[in-house]
Amino acid sequence: MGNNSILVVDDEIGIRELLSEILRDEGYHVTLAENAEQARHLRRQMRPDLVLLDIWMPDTDGITLLKEWASSGLLTMPVVMMSGHGTIDTAVEATRMGASGYLEKPIPLQKLLSTVGRALRGGQGRPLTIFPLASLGRGPVIADLKRRLEQVADLGTPLLLTGEPGTGMDLCARFLHRPNTPWVEPDTFTVLAHAPLDLLERAKGGLLFLKEIGDLGRLAQKGLLLLMGKLEKYGVRLVCATSMPLADLTAQGAYDQQLYEILGGLCIGVPALREHREDIPELASQMLSRCIESGEAPVRQFSTAALNSLRNHDWPGNLAQLAGTVRSLALTCAGEEISAEDVKRILASSSPIQAVSGIPLNVPLREARDMFEKVYFEQLINQENGNMTRVAERAGLERTHLYRKLKLLGIRLRGH
Incomplete structure (x- = not known):
């Protein structure tokens, strides 16, 4: 059996x-x-x-x-x-x-x-994704996030989660999902564009989670607006997530103004991993335990110095990148103890070329691309001491396009 x-x-x-x-x-x-x-x-x-x-x-x-x-x-x-x-x-x-x-x-x-x-x-x-916020951390920053999610848990209003790629916005949505009710998370937006009411029918009495709604085309945006008007009738809680600045997209005319206003009505930001570094050692140890429990990797443990190295890294790819890194360490480390040297080897991202190795392969292409671009531009800006003319030249981009790109990636310029 x-x-x-x-x-x-x-x-x-x-x-x-x-x-x-x-x-x-x-x-x-x-x-x-x-x-x-x-x-x-x-x-x-x-x-x-x-x-x-x-x-x-x-x-x-x-x-x-x-x-x-x-x-x-x-x-x-x-x-x-x-x-x-x-x-x-x-x-x-x-x-x-x-x-x-x-x-x-x-x-x-x-x-x-x-x-x-x-x-x-x-x-x-399937491993049960249970009490999901524990997988984000247990420090004061996540405790505060949990408090804010609990405050909106019983509201019928659509909720927008915002954050960088890989921060675990899906786990926040799971936290709001009531047990034994439907959970619907479409893989593509085709159904949203062509048959939005089908989604409501499937999610009746439960939760509908739409990830990365910054990518919605015109038709899908129309479908989402239509669907929002009927949430109450179907008893559906709508949670959307995005890592893109919808305000900018709306200002550029790429996003429907009315849709943006409704979505902006109830919004919770999910913190980046570097904003709650104190959780990293425990999260990394949990991730390692799961690799060992599932039989994927032999029994290993982190040295204190290794955990410290992980804690001090900036994690542009957030939890997704940390999980990918821990998995690589669990599979490639030679001894029973993972050392700080092992961590440095995997994270070797001292130059933009090598930075690719620190980006996990277990995330969607769009997220991986965002992570790479973020690391790439941050390194270039550093190397050129903030001289944007040189950065634009080296990246082969026009200045205006470069600024828009940096804004989308959430890179703040010095003195801005």
């Missing part, structure tokens, strides 16, 4: 034994823990396919344990919460944190088996 190991965490011996008996009869492989401490210990040694977790326990409650796993990258399996005296608030909080189900005690047999079956099917073949 291969997808049948279950960890049961409950402080009541009667319930542990009962669940264990029922589940073993059904052919599941069951491990038992009587408190959070034991569960922590077992989770470090194994990765169960499913955890049944009691909310009320004497040492640490289930929700706290769930948060702990989520923020350390260990929540890679579905977790179903159990509670006898559960309030609905607790269940809602648990699903927000990433629990994939909730069972009230006494648990009816059929309900137990159907919930377990469903959770195991849902957890197969």
Whole structure:
């Protein structure tokens, strides 16, 4: 079966034994823990396919344990919460944190088996992107972002997320997605241009996420305007993301004024990775753990100096680039410990030519191109000490085109 190991965490011996008996009869492989401490210990040694977790326990409650796993990258399996005296608030909080189900005690047999079956099917073949904001970091900058997202969580207004490429705007959208409702994220804008109401039909009662809306053509912009007028009717929450300055595009006439005004009504900026460097060591360690857990890379760890090198880098490609870099380190490092030298080797971007090697290949071409152009122009401006005539000559661009390009890439000029 291969997808049948279950960890049961409950402080009541009667319930542990009962669940264990029922589940073993059904052919599941069951491990038992009587408190959070034991569960922590077992989770470090194994990765169960499913955890049944009691909310009320004497040492640490289930929700706290769930948060702990989520923020350390260990929540890679579905977790179903159990509670006898559960309030609905607790269940809602648990699903927000990433629990994939909730069972009230006494648990009816059929309900137990159907919930377990469903959770195991849902957890197969895809790592759960759970409590997604923990994958952005846990410092004050991300805590503030989380606060702002929570403030708009229950609004029906379309939300615009802005930030540099690779900052994880999709994770913010996931944070606003209510469990067990549709999540629709079209790969192309064709359907938006030709059949926008189809998208609403698919997303009914759930969330529609449109990434990089700066790229919308005229027809797709019309489709988006039409769709916005009917969000309430379909009960759809619309979240859009862009790394392009829509104000400039609108001023240039490339973007519909009305559309820009509606989108600008509720807007949250997602910080660049260099704005919350304090999170980088923990994020890099989490990413490394995931490479090791998935069996992609052998067991390795970062030296303190290596983590420090990562922390001090500027990451023009943000989280996407950090993830690509950690993956390269995990796969190419010679010893068990990843050293600062290994990091410098991978990041070797002292010249614009080599800078290409620091750009991950696991992002869409547009994002990779933006990252490359940003690094390229920043290096040129540095080398020419801010002399824009020389930069334009070396880049082979007209001055006006160069300025527009720099603005689009979010490069601030000295003294501006």
